[in-house]
Amino acid sequence: MRGKSILLIIGGGIAAYKSLELIRLLAQRGMTCRAILTRAGAEFVTPLSVASLTGETVHQDLFSLTDEAAMGHIALSRSADLVVVAPATADLMAKMANGLANDLASTALLATDKAVLMAPAMNVRMWQSPSVQRNAETLKRDGVRFAGPNDVERSGGECGPGRMAQPAEIAAAIERALAVKGPLAGRKALVTAGPTYEPVDPVRFLANQSSGRQGYAIAGALAAAGADTTLVSGPVSLAPPPGVALARVTTAREMLAACEAALPADVLVMAAAVADWRPDSIAGSKIKKTTDRVVPLIRLVENPDILATLAAHAQRPRLVIGFAAETDNVVQNAIAKRARKGADWILANDVSGDVMGGERNRVHLVNETGVEDWPDMTKQEVGARLAARIAEKLKGAA
Numbered sequence: 001m002r003g004k005s006i007l008l009i010i011g012g013g014i015a016a017y018k019s020l021e022l023i024r025l026l027a028q029r030g031m032t033c034r035a036i037l038t039r040a041g042a043e044f045v046t047p048l049s050v051a052s053l054t055g056e057t058v059h060q061d062l063f064s065l066t067d068e069a070a071m072g073h074i075a076l077s078r079s080a081d082l083v084v085v086a087p088a089t090a091d092l093m094a095k096m097a098n099g100l101a102n103d104l105a106s107t108a109l110l111a112t113d114k115a116v117l118m119a120p121a122m123n124v125r126m127w128q129s130p131s132v133q134r135n136a137e138t139l140k141r142d143g144v145r146f147a148g149p150n151d152v153e154r155s156g157g158e159c160g161p162g163r164m165a166q167p168a169e170i171a172a173a174i175e176r177a178l179a180v181k182g183p184l185a186g187r188k189a190l191v192t193a194g195p196t197y198e199p200v201d202p203v204r205f206l207a208n209q210s211s212g213r214q215g216y217a218i219a220g221a222l223a224a225a226g227a228d229t230t231l232v233s234g235p236v237s238l239a240p241p242p243g244v245a246l247a248r249v250t251t252a253r254e255m256l257a258a259c260e261a262a263l264p265a266d267v268l269v270m271a272a273a274v275a276d277w278r279p280d281s282i283a284g285s286k287i288k289k290t291t292d293r294v295v296p297l298i299r300l301v302e303n304p305d306i307l308a309t310l311a312a313h314a315q316r317p318r319l320v321i322g323f324a325a326e327t328d329n330v331v332q333n334a335i336a337k338r339a340r341k342g343a344d345w346i347l348a349n350d351v352s353g354d355v356m357g358g359e360r361n362r363v364h365l366v367n368e369t370g371v372e373d374w375p376d377m378t379k380q381e382v383g384a385r386l387a388a389r390i391a392e393k394l395k396g397a398a
């Protein structure tokens with residue numbers, strides 16, 4: 001755990017004093033800690049005590065010029081290996097479960113690309129209320145981990161869950177969360193997704209119907225399996241999957257440059273629908289209709305083939321996987337494409353239906369041994385299955 005860093009969000013509750021002990025335990029384990037103290041949290045512990053223990057400035061205000069100048073709230077949300085909320089109040093849970101962001105803590109929780117661990121602390125009845133339970137369920141479904149709450153044992157009064165887990169228990173949960181190693185831990189993956197836009201003039205471009213869904217699902221599955229994953233994406237309206245480093249590009253040439261910049265990688269998955277051609281020049285101003293109604297002629301030139309280029313690259317990834325989006329002779333074309341492009345595997349799909357933009361996909365995996373027909377499944381399932389196959393293939397490889 002040495003060298004790991006935690007972003008600790010301290011919410012408002014009497015248990016906040018235990019978070020000071022937690023910081024101490026993390027330091028003992030060689031971890032560093034940055035803290036966000038909510039307004040309510042600051043009613044229970046002082047910024048000075050948190051700063052003294054973390055050895056860092058305590059972040060309190062979303063709109064603080066000095067804090068933003070030192071480190072913007074988005075960078076702060078991603079600066080650590082894990083985000084820990086202790087104590088996690090009903091308010092912080094509700095905000096995260098429902099996508100509310102009106103202070104630094106809730107904004108960081110929505111903006112982070114790291115895993116989140118919550119240690120709830122509240123009154124027993126509050127914890128048991130249907131709305132808090134609903135929010136806890138939503139957060140768990142979204143992948144948030146929980147430590148506690150523990151039972152309150154009081155001879156009189158209320159008993160049941162609500163007390164924050166002990167600092168040592170939270171430290172152990174943090175170690176478990178950080179130690180989770182998928183089958184692709186230590187591997188680097190590069191994925192492309194989405195269409196490319198090839199400009200014609202300042203307002204027009206050539207593009208295609210790709211939604212980016214399949215590539216995003218693959219990148220998410222590779223990251224979930226532990227791979228250090230870079231996703232080079234053309235223009236799409238999808239949120240990047242958790243744990244994935246996103247590089248946004250527009251044209252095929254930009255996509256190639258971004259991919260080359262991301263090498264070396266162990267595995268390359270090219271799910272992007274790269275434009276085969278681009279206009280040979282981009283008009284400097286909007287092409288106008290003329291009174292004599294002469295139609296403009298747009299000459300096309302070939303775009304670089306990113307897959308073929310990277311498959312022949314000096315830093316060729318060990319496993320190169322391409323896609324074949326076809327409307328006819330799907331498998332035959334994929335077999336030919338595998339050879340032509342120098343790819344190891346081709347995932348072939350029939351795009352004559354609503355695959356482009358849809359939720360489901362039916363693919364055939366063409367590899368060195370033949371063709372496998374995968375059943376119809378969601379794009380997420382295709383991603384998970386492909387990630388598992390990649391892990392199998394790379395297992396034991398240096």
Ligand code: C5P
Nearest residue numbers: 270271272274303304305306307322323
């Ligand atoms: O030749 P075709 O476009 O059908 O090949 C599809 C595969 O090649 C996909 O993996 C796609 O991402 C990749 N490709 C590419 N660069 C291009 C065209 C396609 O990387 N210019």
